[in-house]
Amino acid sequence: QRAEGVLRRLYELQKSGKIPGIKPTTSIYNAVINALSRAPGNRVRFAKKAEAYLEEMHKRYAKGEMEVQPDVRTWAAVLRSWSMSGAQDAAANAQRVLLQLEKMHEKGQTPVRPNYVCYTTVMGAFANSRQPGALEKMEAILFKMEDHYTKTQEADMRPNTVSYVTAIDAFARKNERNAADRAQATVDRMMKLYSMQLGHVRPTRIVFNSVIHCWSKSKSPDAAQRAEEIFKWMEAQYQAGDYLVRPDEVSLCAVLNAWAQHGSTLGAERAQQIFDHMQSLTLEQRGFHISIMMPNIVIKAIARSKDVDAVSRAEAILIKLENDYMFGRSSLRPDVTTYSSVINCCAYFRHPDGKAEALEVALRTFRKLCDMDGDGPNNITFGTLFKAIANLMPSGEEQREVLVRSLWDKCCEDGQVDSFVLSQIRNASPALFHELVEETGGRVSNPREYRNIEEILENIPTEWSAYVLD
Secondary structure (H helix, E strand, O other), X not given: OHHHHHHHHHHHHHHHOOOOOOOOOHHHHHHHHHHHHHOOOOHHHHHHHHHHHHHHHHHHHHOOOHHHOXXXXXXXXXXXXXXXXXXXXXXXXXXXXXXXXXXXXXXXXXXXOOOHHHHHHHHHHHHOOOOOOHHXXXXXXXXHHHHHHHHHOOHHHOOOHHHHHHHHHHHHHHOOOOHHHHHHHHHHHHHHHHHOOOOOOOXXXXXXXXXXXXXXXXXXXXXXXXXXXXXXXXXXXXXOOOHHHOOOHHHHHHHHHHHHHOOOHHHHHHHHHHHHHHHHOOHHHHXXXXXXXXXXXXXXXXXXXXXXXXXXXXXXXXXXXXXXXXXXXXXXXXXXXXXXXXXXXXXXXXXXOOXXXXXXXXXXXXXXXXXXXXXXXXXXXXXXXXXXXXXXXXXXXXXXXXXXXXXXXXXXXXXXXXXXXXXXXXXXXXXXXXXXXXXXXXXXOOOOOHHHHHHHHHHOOHHHHOOOOO
């Protein structure tokens, strides 16, 4: 509103003649449209206003106001307004504006030609679209830029790193059946174009990290292996002196996640082996610092393996981390996610023998977290512990009911009650859940209804949920 006000004030001053020579310019219009494209609130309305200003500039220019001719930045800002509007037809509107610019340029109605920023912005709109065929339209724009630049070497049409990462991230988020293969094909094509020595952009670490992430989300049987192969190639290139593809903590976490998603003994073992190998290297050899996220992912991989020794292996990693940090052998300090991951491993223990031991590990881990300075149990920790109790203790056992109610009291006291906690309370203690529903004015017609959880959250004391993090 302030930007629009400045623009209107300039026209008023120009009309009044109070300040000779003052007049709006393309830059001022661009600033207004840019402000609209980034403003919070009704973004669809702002996108329409941005496009209206573009049309106003055309009309004023046609009447002789040469200083307000739209330039490529004007068009790019309007495209961004539609791309970020969140409207169901955002991508269609962005494409409509882009096609309008293309046609106007072809007919000689404007010297402005869409550049890689314009095309990449529309790619982003299709990447975020839920409309059928959005990914195909996004990919077609990328193909168009690649083909045009290959034929002409016109720098303003060369797709950049953002163009490629936009495409690869879209494949990862949509996670369609062949998403990882399409992401890999995009990188392979990028490598091939770069090798032609025509000036195509070179794939760097951010591109390879994106495709590793895409493989980590894939359900393809060889997804983890494909992710690891890319990581190994990056390692080898870095060792050979290629710093542009040096792997970092994001690369390693993505590979570990790929093996964790494998959900098998092999996945857990491979995640552990890769982490142990990276930890054995010096900082110079590795190229990045180890973070606590990495052993946390390894614990997740172990939990998903559902092996009979999964719980003992997960706790062993936690104990080693604790001891290494305590005695100064490592700067890695276990965090709330580390402890919650071990409890989660216990919660998924399904073997008939060893349930009592798994429960003891879960409770022991919870107690240690409660005794820690700083981090304490959060909503995920409590919810996961309730899940462990439901899975590891026989239903109807008095001790189970006593334990659940005791932990529930602490959860309320710590301000960690949320929908996840309540969903696990419903399984761990149906009696307590029914009491909560009735105490908050609800009716238990169907205990599985999510509406019951919503009613509880709306009516419990606010302090019970005061410290839940979104």
